[in-house]
Amino acid sequence: MAAATHAIVGATGAVGRALAQRVVKRGGVPLLIGRSADKLDALAKEHGNAPILVADCAEPESIAEAFKGADADMSSIAAYAYCAGSITLKPVRRASLADFREAFDLNTLSAVEVLKAIEKPLKKNKGACVLFSTIAVQQGLPNHAVVSAAKGAVEGLTRALAAEYAASGVRFNAVAPSLSKSAMAAPMLEKEAIAAALAKAHPLGRLGEPDDLAALADFLLSGDASWITGQVVGVDGGRFAVA
Numbered sequence: 001m002a003a004a005t006h007a008i009v010g011a012t013g014a015v016g017r018a019l020a021q022r023v024v025k026r027g028g029v030p031l032l033i034g035r036s037a038d039k040l041d042a043l044a045k046e047h048g049n050a051p052i053l054v055a056d057c058a059e060p061e062s063i064a065e066a067f068k069g070a071d072a073d074m075s076s077i078a079a080y081a082y083c084a085g086s087i088t089l090k091p092v093r094r095a096s097l098a099d100f101r102e103a104f105d106l107n108t109l110s111a112v113e114v115l116k117a118i119e120k121p122l123k124k125n126k127g128a129c130v131l132f133s134t135i136a137v138q139q140g141l142p143n144h145a146v147v148s149a150a151k152g153a154v155e156g157l158t159r160a161l162a163a164e165y166a167a168s169g170v171r172f173n174a175v176a177p178s179l180s181k182s183a184m185a186a187p188m189l190e191k192e193a194i195a196a197a198l199a200k201a202h203p204l205g206r207l208g209e210p211d212d213l214a215a216l217a218d219f220l221l222s223g224d225a226s227w228i229t230g231q232v233v234g235v236d237g238g239r240f241a242v243a
Contacts, residue, residue: 003027003028003029003076004028004029004076004077004078004079004125005028005029005030005031005051005073005074005076005077005078005079006019006020006023006028006029006030006031006077006078006079006080006081006221007031007033007077007079007080007081007114007118008020008023008030008031008032008033008081008083009033009034009055009057009080009081009082009083009084009110009111009114010033010034010057010082010083010084010085011030011032011033011034011040011043011052011083012032012034012036012039012040012043013034013083013084013182013183013184014180014181014182014183014210015083015132015180015182015210015213015214015217016032016034016081016083016084017043017210018210018211018213018214019081019083019214019217019218020032020043020047020050021047021214022211022214022215022218023079023218024047024048024050026218026222028079029050029051029076030047030050031050031051031052031053031072031074031077032044032047032050032051032052032053033052033053033054033055033114034052034054034055034084035054035055035056035057035058036054037052037054040052040053040054051071051072051073052072053066053067053070053072054066055067055114057084057106057110057111057114058102058105058106058110059105059110060105060109060110060112060113063110063113063114063116063117064113064116064117067114067117067118074118074120074121075121075124076121076125077118077121077122077125077127078121078122078125078126078127078128079127079128079129079130079221080114080115080118080122080127080128080129080130081129081130081217081221082110082111082114082129082130082131082132083132083217084106084107084110084111085106085107085132085151085184086102086103086106086107086147086150086184087147087184087185088102088103088146088147089143089144089146089147089188090143090146091142091143091145092145092146095145095146099146100146100149100150103146103147103149103150104149104150104153106150107147107150107151107153107154108150108153108154108157111131111154111157112157115129115161122170123165123168123169123170126168126169126170127170127171128170128171128172128173128220128221128222128225129161129170129171129172129173129221130172130173130174130175130217130220130221131154131157131158131172131173131174131175132151132154132174132175132176132177132213132217133151133152133154133155133158133174133175133176133232134147134148134151134176134177134178135176135177135178135234135236135239135240136148136151137151137152137155137176138176138240139239139240151176154174155174155176155232158172158173158174158230158231158232159172159230159232162229162230163230166229171220171225171226171228171229172229172230173220173225173228173229173230173231173232173233174231174232174233175213175216175217175220175232175233175235176232176233176234176235176236176240177208177212177213177234177235177236178202178208178234178235178236178237178239178240179198179207179208180207180208180209180210180212180213181207181208181209181210182210189207195207201239202236202237202238202239203237203238203239203242204237204238205237206237207237208235208236208237212235213235216233216235220233
């Protein structure tokens with residue numbers, strides 16, 4: 001039986017890389033998807049020349065064409081993780097319509113376009129899908145209007161897709177993290193005092209690591225989570241639920 005292929009969008013990011021490592025460790029094949037061919041090539045070599053696909057998720061209209069031109073065999077795709085995303089933090093009075101549209105395109109619309117491109121094998125293989133939200137959807141935070149709006153749409157999308165695809169046996173869940181270490185978060189963590197204060201805002205006393213998020217995504221994509229769908233699961237060091 002051929003190993004299941006996991007389509008990982010945003011594969012060269014911190015969480016995508018961590019998830020790819022987990023997939024390979026348990027015998028799966030990662031289909032590495034991102035916008036930088038050079039970074040994808042380098043990552044593919046780390047994982048036995050895993051298949052890659054270059055696609056720019058900042059432009060949802062380009063996704064279908066990117067998948068049509070793919071060299072990789074799509075028929076064995078049984079899991080899909082959309083790890084691409086953005087964190088636009090600014091007061092709403094300074095947020096432009098373009099800010100909101102760009103965030104929606106990247107975080108939400110491209111996730112849908114990728115799904116459309118791989119829907120057939122996901123249905124055939126009764127696959128599982130994971131999207132990424134943020135605790136800022138459920139917990140109001142200043143300067144988070146842009147990202148909260150986009151990720152709020154992701155949560156609604158997750159539940160709607162779970163309902164729409166349930167009869168096909170395809171599961172949809174979302175991971176809602178708090179602040180974790182990544183290239184996107186790096187500007188917020190440059191100053192040691194600020195990073196320490198942000199860590200203390202979490203009851204467990206630390207920031208998230210990429211593998212904390214990847215571990216949950218890996219579980220939700222696995223057969224161990226075969227009766228879980230339509231859920232938004234927090235991985236946040238207790239920040240949302242614990243005083």
